[in-house]
Amino acid sequence: MRMSDSQITFYRLQACPYCERVTRKLEEYGLEYRSRFIEPLHSKRNVVKRISGKRTVPAIVDHETGVTMSESANIVEYLESTYGDDGREEAA
Amino acid sequence: MVEFDVVELGPADHPIAGETAPDFTRPLVNREFWEDVSLSELTDEGALLLVFTPMDGAFPATYVWNEIRDRSWGESVTVVGLSISTPYEHMDLLEEREIDHALFSDPGNGVAREYGIEHELDGMTGISEPRPAVFLLGENRIVEYAWVADEWPDFPPYDEIEDAIESL
Numbered sequence: 001m002r003m004s005d006s007q008i009t010f011y012r013l014q015a016c017p018y019c020e021r022v023t024r025k026l027e028e029y030g031l032e033y034r035s036r037f038i039e040p041l042h043s044k045r046n047v048v049k050r051i052s053g054k055r056t057v058p059a060i061v062d063h064e065t066g067v068t069m070s071e072s073a074n075i076v077e078y079l080e081s082t083y084g085d086d087g088r089e090e091a092a
Numbered sequence: 093m094v095e096f097d098v099v100e101l102g103p104a105d106h107p108i109a110g111e112t113a114p115d116f117t118r119p120l121v122n123r124e125f126w127e128d129v130s131l132s133e134l135t136d137e138g139a140l141l142l143v144f145t146p147m148d149g150a151f152p153a154t155y156v157w158n159e160i161r162d163r164s165w166g167e168s169v170t171v172v173g174l175s176i177s178t179p180y181e182h183m184d185l186l187e188e189r190e191i192d193h194a195l196f197s198d199p200g201n202g203v204a205r206e207y208g209i210e211h212e213l214d215g216m217t218g219i220s221e222p223r224p225a226v227f228l229l230g231e232n233r234i235v236e237y238a239w240v241a242d243e244w245p246d247f248p249p250y251d252e253i254e255d256a257i258e259s260l
Contacts (some may be wrong), residue, residue, distance in 0.1 A: 011125070036125040039183060047124035 006034035011048050011059040013038055018072035019058040025076050029083040033060075098243040101223060105208040106240045113142070113207045113233040118196045120172070121162070121182035126197065130255045132233060134170060139260050141171045141253075144209065144222035148185040149178035152224060152245055157191050157248055166192055169228070169257050176201050176221045207239050224248065228256050236260065 008026065010033045012019035026033045038045050038057060045055040052070045054058045059070040065082065069075050100186070106202035107113050120129035134140050143160065145153040153175060165171050174196040177185070182195040196203070204210045211223045226248045228237040237256035239248055 034127055036127045037119070037179065038125050044124075044183075091094070 007030040007064050008033040009036060009061040010034065010055050011036050011038060011039060011062070013057045016057060021072050022058045022060065022079075024073050025079045029079060031083060032080075034077065058070070097241060098245065101242050101244055102212065104225075104240045105127065106225065106238060107207065107227070107235050108238050109235050111235050113227055113229055115205075115233060116203045116206060118174070118180050118198050118203065120194045120196050121179045121186070122194045123183065126179040126182070129196075131229075132188075134172065135229050135231070135233050137170065139169050139244065141165060141169050141257065142174045142227045142229060143171060143174055143248075144204065144207075144225040145175050147175050147221055148181045148225065153185070154189065154225070157185070157189050157193075158191070158249065159248075161189070161191060163203050163250065163254065165254070165257060168260065172196060174198055174203060174222065176219070182239075185220050211244070226253055228253070228260070230260070 008031055010022065010026065010088070011033055014037055038048060042055045048057060048059050049055050051061060054070050056070050058072050058075060060075055061068045063077055067078065069078055097103050101105045103155050115130060115132045117130045119126040131142070143156065145156050148155065150168065157173070160171060169194045173193060177197060177201050178199055182197055185191065186195065201210060201220045201222065204220070207222070207225070209225050211224040212220045223241045224246055225240040227235055230236045237253065239253065
């Protein structure tokens with residue numbers, strides 16, 4: 001499998017409950033994602049700052065829609081509206 | 093030069109020149125993050141030098157990475173490392189030693205078993221790691237050059253490896 005083909009890049013921190021919440025959503029909707037784990041120290045989170053403007057995780061980049069987003073509540077809402085049943089109905 | 097009392101490790105049944113190196117997927121650690129990467133993803137991009145070292149913090153790992161940095165091999169070929177150290181330890185090593193290469197993390201030592209270079213550590217019960225080893229891989233993971241330690245400790249033959257890189 002070529003993981004670089006994954007639709008979503010998911011920046012996460014090991015054992016972070018907010019990240020796990022996003023993981024569950026990604027799995028619920030069967031989305032292909034590539035996990036990138038970062039360090040706990042905020043000062044070492046340059047990659048997340050560069051892509052999202054913030055040093056917080058979770059953060060996702062959806063290569064399909066071009067959306068970059070952080071904060072789990074926002075991400076969950078985005079995934080629900082884009083890939084959930086509601087989103088699909090609205091799109092239809 | 094320091095005289096070492098070395099231990100013979102005996103022959104290893106590892107992939108040799110002309111054979112295909114086994115593919116594997118493990119977390120690949122750079123200075124900013126780690127993510128699962130397959131060896132084949134890297135070899136698809138071009139020639140690759142795969143360097144197996146003792147665990148981070150052991151002096152041979154430090155020596156090997158210092159030498160590779162000083163010889164600027166990264167300018168001629170993609171260099172990646174592998175040890176049993178965790179991603180967190182790899183991140184520290186990359187930063188402390190100013191290493192510009194990515195390192196695979198394989199605490200379970202499964203890759204070394206796959207490559208026939210497993211080394212049970214005397215006095216560290218339950219821990220095995222790869223023998224020091226270097227594989228130069230071309231297209232489709234064909235081995236262009238291989239070196240595996242047959243004594244412990246042992247260091248890669250840097251000049252010989254450099255010749256192999258130059259003759260790619």
